[in-house]
Amino acid sequence: MPSSPLLQVQDSAATAVPAIRVQGVHKAFGNFQALRGLDLEVRQGEFFALLGPNGAGKTTLINLLAGLTRPDRGVLQILGHDVRSDYKQARRAVGIVPQELVFDPFFTVGETLRLQCGYFGIRPDPAWIGELLENLQLSDKADTNMRALSGGMKRRVLVAQALVHRPAVLVLDEPTAGVDVELRQTLWKFIRRLNAEGQTILLTTHYLEEAQSLCERVAMMKAGRVVALDRTSQLLADHSRPSLTLRLPSGDQPPGDLAGRATLLADGRWRLPLVNFADTEQVLAHCREAGLVVQDLEVGAPDLEEVFVAIMQRSGQ
């Protein structure tokens, strides 16, 4: 099976150039300030998540990188190529999967991919197109008109279109919205493979568990600014703790000091934040000493959703 040539891992000199560089970028739409002096750098070969609530400016940033929107001021580069003054090289280096489910109803899947490749000045490579279709489970749809595809299939064609010219950087703007679980896993398996082969991935998603499991670094945006940027593991360590959820006999509450730390949930269970997983035994020991019978128990791992909520609340003022 042919490999993806773009994905040759860069030499040490090349890796010094960031895959994506955003510096001091401002963008307003009328009175609405979408981006307020945004700074961001994504390194070559990274799997990077860009998270934020609706209206945070994620899609505006992606549109700026894609050249679909123009910045009021600031610098945007892809692999060192300015997206305005050196737009041809910048656009060759990036593949964008747009958030909207767009397609050209005149063409089949195969025609769509061959045309998209040609726009980049590249002769369509049947082997690579075949590989894309196979990995995105679209092989049997090559001759199907785009109109006849389901939403999930159209979404996967968008991914194939973004990859057909073998870009070094892939930008995925909520690629799994409306995609079923099985197809989502297929997609991520393929994207992980591309990343392992050296491709830089920038992902925006509202499925935070996807970002947590896939991405090495995470940036969180709010109101046009980056409000948190760190390794995923560091953000989890800094902002999230494991927790223990208990069901106690009706009317009972956690004993002693634990009661002060515990939160009563709507379903009648108690949630206790833990310092670490080893803390679980200590909590249970306290319950035993107090003669309480734990009827149900669930240990919760730190998760990015908790981090996200904490950071958004903290930066809300």
Added chain:
Amino acid sequence: MNLRGFSTLLRKELLRFWKVSFQTLLAPLVSTLLYLLVFAQVMSGRAEIYPGVSYREFLVPGLAMMAMLQNSFSNTSSSMIQSKVTGNIVFILLTPLSPLEIFAAYVLAAVARGAAVGTCVWLVSLWFFPRWPAHPVELLLFVLAGNLLAAVLGLIAGIWAEKFDQLAAFQNFLIVPLTFLAGVFYSIHSLPPFWRDLSRFNPFLYMIDGFRHGFFGLSDVAPAESLLIVGASAFALSCVALVLLSRGWRLRH
């Protein structure tokens, strides 16, 4: 120059109308022939407009050019507005295609459609009025220049319009009146002086009149003057379209 990119976009635009040729080629051919049959029948007793040219024959080049202009306009304008409204314009905007390459691909495809419609009309009209053009090269120049002008106008309209009804208004209130009032059905010499002078400001007049000269060797305006006016108008509109594409007006925000 991204030649492969340009040729791919040109191919895509050609395929786009070819895939619906029933609507883009056959339908205009049928409607033009209907005009020809109805007007030729109703006006059959009318005197010759030019010596040796019956009214029915006089109609052929005018109707052929009118069909060409409307179709080349439609090709660029409908392709652009459909891509904008459905959002698939991003597939072009995300690529390294330059404004000139985008312009050339859209316009050439539209010229090809206009020329194809015109050729079909002419070939079918040969059945009724077998006459070889008096000046084929001149005729070809007017086909190219006229279709180019209409295609560029369509591209500008497609970039400008944000909704289908805006484009329909552009077509119904500008393109259709300009073509109908450009001497398709009459010689401007048959008009009162005021309307004759006013017609001189209609660039479509020169396309149709020059094209007719290519057919019969007779026209209301000197063909060189017509070609100059059509060519200059096409060049000026091309400059406008290129500026709009370069600035990304109503395309990149």
